[in-house]
Amino acid sequence: MSDPWDGPSGQATRNRGARVPGQRAAEPDGARPTGGRAAARAAARGHGGKRGHRSRTAGRGRKVLKNLAIGLSVIIVVTAGAGWWFYEHLNGNIHSVSLDGKGGTEKADAFGRTPINILVMGSDGRTSEADCKLGGGCSKTGVQTGSNADVEMVLHISADRSNATVMSIPRDTMTKVPACQDSESNQSTSGYYGQINSALQYGPACQVATVHQLTGIPIDHFVKLDFSGVVKMSDAIGGVSVCVSDDVYDTYSHLKLSKGSHTLKGDAALEFVRSRHGFGDGSDLGRTTTQHIFLSSMIRKFKSAGTLTDPTAVYGLADAATKALTVDDGLGTVKKLISLASDVNKVPTKRMTFTTMQTAADPGNKDRVVVGPGAKTLFATIAHDQSLTTGSGKKSAAASATAKPTAPAVPASRIAVTVENGTAVTGRASDIAATLTDQGFSSATTTANAPSPSATTTLTYGTGEKDEAQTVAKTLGLASSHLKQGTGTALTLVIGSDWPSGTSFPGGSSSPAPADTQAAVGGAHASTADQSKTCAKVSPYKTVTIDGVSMTPSQAYAAARGTPDSDA
Incomplete structure (x- = not known):
């Protein structure tokens, strides 16, 4: 494809039959003026053709610019090609294997962000x-x-x-x-x-x-x-x-x-x-x-x-x-x-x-x-x-940097719960007890069958143990209406028929209690x-x-x- 600025010889060309914008109209027949620009141009042609030299120089300059533009285009194409080759080369290096969902799935936080x-x-x-x-x-x-x-x-x-x-x-x-x-x-x-x-x-x-x-x-x-x-x-x-x-x-x-x-x-x-x-x-x-x-x-x-x-x-x-x-x-x-x-x-x-x-x-x-x-x-x-x-980089004694909840008065690791199954579903107490220990509650948490079937899930706590009971309730999504004070000295959770499956109470707003981060790093060579x-x-x-x-x-x-x- 020819360049619109250059003719076959590389010099600037014009359509001779067309009037160039701004060109002066032809003079009437007769003698042309002997002075002015026309005379200067004629004189120039008679003294070595310097204008022709400038025209050839300008033509060569435009040719250099053209070649430079072509060279830059080639460099860009080659660089882009090398980048694509490198990207494909790296992709070809990677060996990948399917997990088939065997590792579980992360849950997003309240802002839709996922760990x-x-x-x-x-x-x-x-x-x-x-x-x-x-x-x-x-x-x-x-x-x-x-x-x-x-x-x-x-x-x-x-x-x-x-x-x-x-x-x-x-x-x-x-x-x-x-x-x-x-x-x-x-x-x-x-x-x-x-x-x-x-x-x-x-x-x-x-x-x-x-x-x-x-x-x-x-x-x-x-x-x-x-x-x-x-x-x-x-x-x-x-x-x-x-x-x-x-x-x-x-x-x-x-x-x-x-x-x-x-x-x-x-x-x-x-x-x-x-x-x-x-x-x-x-x-x-x-x-x-x-x-x-x-x-x-x-x-x-x-x-x-x-x-x-x-x-x-x-x-x-x-x-x-x-x-x-x-x-x-x-x-x-x-x-x-x-x-x-x-x-x-x-x-x-x-x-x-x-x-x-x-x-x-x-x-x-x-x-x-x-x-x-x-x-x-x-x-x-x-x-x-x-x-x-913490935000300063020191060991945290509290909880999540994202949610920043207040640490419980008693660490979860010190809270033991007796979980009793009051349903007809085998293994309910074990499921809930495992959920508690997995979330940092004491390994002294135990299970048992309730003395009799229960229609309602209840968490009974002793004197001075309300804070512990609220920590357990928050973890499991239990509303305060399920908590009651008893005369004993331990926390007893009875799973009722209103909670036949799952590890969060139906309709509850379960959010995990902050784990005790002091205990988490204890003996962990942090x-x-x-x-x-x-x-x-x-x-x-x-x-x-x-x-x-x-x-x-x-x-x-x-x-x-x-x-x-x-x-x-």
Whole structure:
């Protein structure tokens, strides 16, 4: 297509038969004026044709502008194409799996905002040559097919995006695994009692269902990362800064670091997050704390100036992240992952709380743990979208940052209720009692059959226990007309035939009572992501061996001077 400004020779052209606007009409026949502009033009033509030179210069100038415009157009098209290619490339990296609704569903708050709960899993699978090289253990078996979720963290982002909680679940926790079938491998189980991390053998959806069943927390999404994924992510952001309280050499994970601060990349980063013999008491509980230190540092790096504004860094990070992650269908596109990253970025680091689920020793196996005191209260704070920090970032002793209700005079954890079934429906008392304990009420809550059938649900309280009764009533949606004062010293809830099903009283306005956040963080090793000076505490126990000799990780460091440090 020809340019309307240029003729075949590249010079300006006009339709000679047309009158140009503003052109002077022809002069009458006879001699033309000898002066004025006509004479000047004639003189110019007689003295070297300077006007012709200016015309050619203007033509070349317009040609340069034309070529520049074409060049810019090409650049824009190429850039847009590269952007589209990059977007499609990233989408092609992502591996997604359906959750099939096995994690429950979050409820919106009064303003229509919905919290986000994500199960973050670190797989121990040696399902590729890269993972075999990094994780070891493949010398006899070769590349394997199964995997366990050796890292499990529930990431909760509040409905108003003002705060977040990360709760680690130790891999050694014993629990009930529900009936599951992996949609990809078709491997299935009818359910069993076992170690929580084993559920991943039946697919990510089974691991999500197991955590949901254990905690009562709705799990909307999952993110799964393998050994090589940790290496890729740490390299993509230029390393993660950590601190160790003393010299440490974990002869099992091969982490070897001198006392002080280090920037870990690649294998060293993986060795740090995998180390369970180098820190704490040498168990998985110590490892969760060091993982919190690592993740806190990574989050600060993400948020720091330069990381997310450097196109090269963003490309490397996005490419590494999408290759490293397996996610659910709800996070299965770059657009959705960007939206999630934006939600996380809205939360200040001082309002991101890291905790570890409270545990107790398993009576049947000293090397395993079960859910401990305080854990149900921690579960309740997450399930009910309560913040574990205040607006200033300090530990919260009150309730949700979104609703900000007044804390009850007596914490729910200290309120025990006797729930009696006055209906003909089997299990009603157990259902309501479970609802109360799941929402942070005392584990001393008990069940029984009512002495006689009851048409009306009533909550009877003793002298001085009205506040406790109102807390219970608010939780269950009971109106004040169902409360009455008795002569005893305990709270007794009789379920009547007016409440035949469900865990909220029909027609009531049930809103969960604020859980006791002091109890929620008690024994949970709580910290916030802004604590940049926290060092991982090296184990003082003899948790490692060299040549069959047991020693502490610091002693092992001194004994292995010929072994290079992980960040050397």
